[in-house]
Amino acid sequence: MRPLTSYLSGTSITQRVLRGSAISGMGYFLSQGIRLASNLILTRLLFPDAFGLMALVTMFVLGVVMMTDVGLTPSIMQSKRGDDPKFLNTAWSVKMMLHGFYFVVICLLAWPAAQFYDAPQLVQLMPAVGASLLIGGLVSPNIEHAMRHIRLGMVTKIDLASQAASVAAMVLFALATRSIWALVFGQFVAAGVKAALTRHYLPGPATRFEMDRDALHELIHFGKWITLSSACGFVLSQGDKAVLGKYLSLEQLGVYNIGFFLAxxxxxxxxxxxxxxxxxxxxxxxxxxxxxxxxxxxxxxxxxxxxxxxxxxxxxxxxxxxxxxxxxxxxxxxxxxxxxxxxxxxxxxxxxxxxxxxxxxxxxxxxxxxxxxxxxxxxxxxxxxxxxxxxxxxxxxxxxxxxxxxxxxxxxxxxxxxxxxxxxxxxxxxxxxxxxxxxxxxxxxx
Incomplete structure (x- = not known):
C-alpha cells in the first residue's frame, strides 16, 4: 500500500486525476449510502405520494435553475483566469443574482404548476424549496477553484457533511410530524451547512461582490451555449417526470422515482x-x-x-x-x-x-x-x-x-x-x- 499511496500523492496530471477520481468515487459511494439509508427510513415514515410531490417540486426547481444556467463551474475550470480573484468574485456575484432570480420565478410558477398537476400543495412547497436556493447562493466560489486544480478532498468532505446534516434533519422532522415538510426542511439544512463550510474551510481568496467587465464578458461568452446545453439537459433528466406527472398518480410517480433513484x-x-x-x-x-x-x-x-x-x-x-x-x-x-x-x-x-x-x-x-x-x-x-x-x-x-x-x-x-x-x-x-x-x-x- 505504501508505494500506491506514494504514487497517488504525486502532482502529475495522471496522479492528480487518479487521486481525484478515487476521492470523488469514494465520496459518491458514501453519499449514495447516506442517501439510500435515509431513503429506506423515510419511505417507512412517509407515503409514496410525498415522494411524488417532491419529484414534481424538484422538477420545477431544477427546470428554473438549468434553464438559466450560465456554466459558472466549467467556466472557472477551463478559463486561463480561473485563479484570478476578480474572475472568481465576478462569477460568485453573478451566481448570487441568479439565485435571487430563481426564487422569484419559482414563486411565480407555483400556482400554475399546482393547477396543471392538480396538486394544491405545490403552492406552498415550491416557494419554500425556492427559498433554500437563496442560501445556496452564498456557497463560496472556492469550491469551483478547488475543483479546477482537482483538490477534491475537502470538497468531498463538505458535500458529505452537508448531506449528513440534511438527512439527520429530515429523519428527525419526519419522525416528529410524518409530513412532507421534512423533505423541505432538509433542503434548508443542506444549503446552510454547505455555505458555512465552504466559507470557513476551503482555502482561496476572500469572496466579495465585484463585477469585472472582462471577466463578465468571458463568462457570458462561454456560458451562452452552456445555458442552451443546461436547458436541454433539464429536458433529458426531468422530461420523463414532466410527462409521467401528468398521467400517473402521485403514488405511482413516487414509486417510479424510487426506481429511478436506484437505477x-x-x-x-x-x-x-x-x-x-x-x-x-x-x-x-x-x-x-x-x-x-x-x-x-x-x-x-x-x-x-x-x-x-x-x-x-x-x-x-x-x-x-x-x-x-x-x-x-x-x-x-x-x-x-x-x-x-x-x-x-x-x-x-x-x-x-x-x-x-x-x-x-x-x-x-x-x-x-x-x-x-x-x-x-x-x-x-x-x-x-x-x-x-x-x-x-x-x-x-x-x-x-x-x-x-x-x-x-x-x-x-x-x-x-x-x-x-x-x-x-x-x-x-x-x-x-x-x-x-x-x-x-x-x-x-x-
Whole structure:
C-alpha cells in the first residue's frame, strides 16, 4: 500500500486525476449510502405520494435553475483566469443574482404548476424549496477553484457533511410530524451547512461582490451555449417526470422515482467523477497532441467505463431483487423500472467524456447543440414508446434513441480529435451483452 499511496500523492496530471477520481468515487459511494439509508427510513415514515410531490417540486426547481444556467463551474475550470480573484468574485456575484432570480420565478410558477398537476400543495412547497436556493447562493466560489486544480478532498468532505446534516434533519422532522415538510426542511439544512463550510474551510481568496467587465464578458461568452446545453439537459433528466406527472398518480410517480433513484446510480457516479476531473485532463493533456496523452486518457476512460458498466449490469440483473430486499410492499413495483432504466443507460457510457473534451478546448457550442439534439430525440422516443407500450415502452424508446445518438457523439469526438474507437467498440459489445441479459432475465422472471 505504501508505494500506491506514494504514487497517488504525486502532482502529475495522471496522479492528480487518479487521486481525484478515487476521492470523488469514494465520496459518491458514501453519499449514495447516506442517501439510500435515509431513503429506506423515510419511505417507512412517509407515503409514496410525498415522494411524488417532491419529484414534481424538484422538477420545477431544477427546470428554473438549468434553464438559466450560465456554466459558472466549467467556466472557472477551463478559463486561463480561473485563479484570478476578480474572475472568481465576478462569477460568485453573478451566481448570487441568479439565485435571487430563481426564487422569484419559482414563486411565480407555483400556482400554475399546482393547477396543471392538480396538486394544491405545490403552492406552498415550491416557494419554500425556492427559498433554500437563496442560501445556496452564498456557497463560496472556492469550491469551483478547488475543483479546477482537482483538490477534491475537502470538497468531498463538505458535500458529505452537508448531506449528513440534511438527512439527520429530515429523519428527525419526519419522525416528529410524518409530513412532507421534512423533505423541505432538509433542503434548508443542506444549503446552510454547505455555505458555512465552504466559507470557513476551503482555502482561496476572500469572496466579495465585484463585477469585472472582462471577466463578465468571458463568462457570458462561454456560458451562452452552456445555458442552451443546461436547458436541454433539464429536458433529458426531468422530461420523463414532466410527462409521467401528468398521467400517473402521485403514488405511482413516487414509486417510479424510487426506481429511478436506484437505477441512475451508475451514471450519476460517472457524471460526478467526469464533472470534477475530466475537463482538467483534456485541458492539460490533450489526446491529439501526443500518443502518450492519448494513451493516458484511454486508460482513464477504460477504467471508468469498466466500473460504470459493471454497476449497470448489477442493476439490470439484480435491480428487482434489490428493490424487494430493501423496500416494503408499497414500493416493490419499482423493480422492473430499475432493470429497464439500467439497460437504457448502456449507450450513454460509451461517449460520456467526449463533451468535456470540447469544453476543455473552449468549445461550449458543440456540446450544447448535441445536448439539444439528445433532448429532442430522447423525449420524442419516450413519448412514442409510451404510446406504443406504456411506461416500459417509453424507457425502451429512450434506450434505442441513445444508441442512435452515439453516432452524433462520435462526430463531436472526431471533430476534436479525441475519438477512441477501441474503447467504444469494446464497451458497445459489453453493453449489448448486458442489455440482452437484463431483458432476457426480466422476460424469464415473468
Amino acid at each position: 441512475s446510480f451508475p451514471m450519476a457516479l460517472a457524471e460526478n467523477i467526469t464533472g470534477r476531473t475530466i475537463i482538467p485532463v483534456y485541458r492539460d493533456s490533450p489526446p491529439q497532441e501526443s500518443a502518450q496523452n492519448f494513451a493516458t486518457v484511454r486508460r482513464m476512460r477504460m477504467g471508468l467505463s469498466a466500473i460504470v458498466m459493471s454497476m449497470i449490469a448489477v442493476m439490470a440483473l439484480g435491480g428487482p431483487w434489490i428493490i424487494d430486499l430493501l423496500y416494503d410492499i408499497r414500493y416493490q413495483g419499482a423493480g422492473p423500472i430499475v432493470a429497464l432504466i439500467a439497460c437504457a443507460q448502456v449507450p450513454v457510457v460509451l461517449g460520456m467524456t467526449y463533451p468535456q473534451a470540447a469544453l476543455a478546448a473552449g468549445d461550449s457550442r458543440s456540446p450544447s447543440l448535441l445536448t439539444m439534439l439528445r433532448a429532442g430525440v430522447q423525449i420524442a422516443a419516450f413519448l412514442i414508446g409510451a404510446e406504443m407500450g406504456g411506461l416500459a415502452g417509453a424507457i425502451i424508446g429512450q434506450m434505442l434513441a441513445g444508441w442512435v445518438l452515439h453516432l452524433f457523439i462520435i462526430r463531436l469526438a472526431i471533430r476534436h480529435r479525441v475519438w477512441d474507437p477501441l474503447h467504444d467498440a469494446l464497451f458497445a459489445a459489453v453493453g449489448l451483452l448486458v442489455t440482452f441479459a437484463g431483458m432476457s432475465h426480466m422476460v424469464i422472471g415473468g
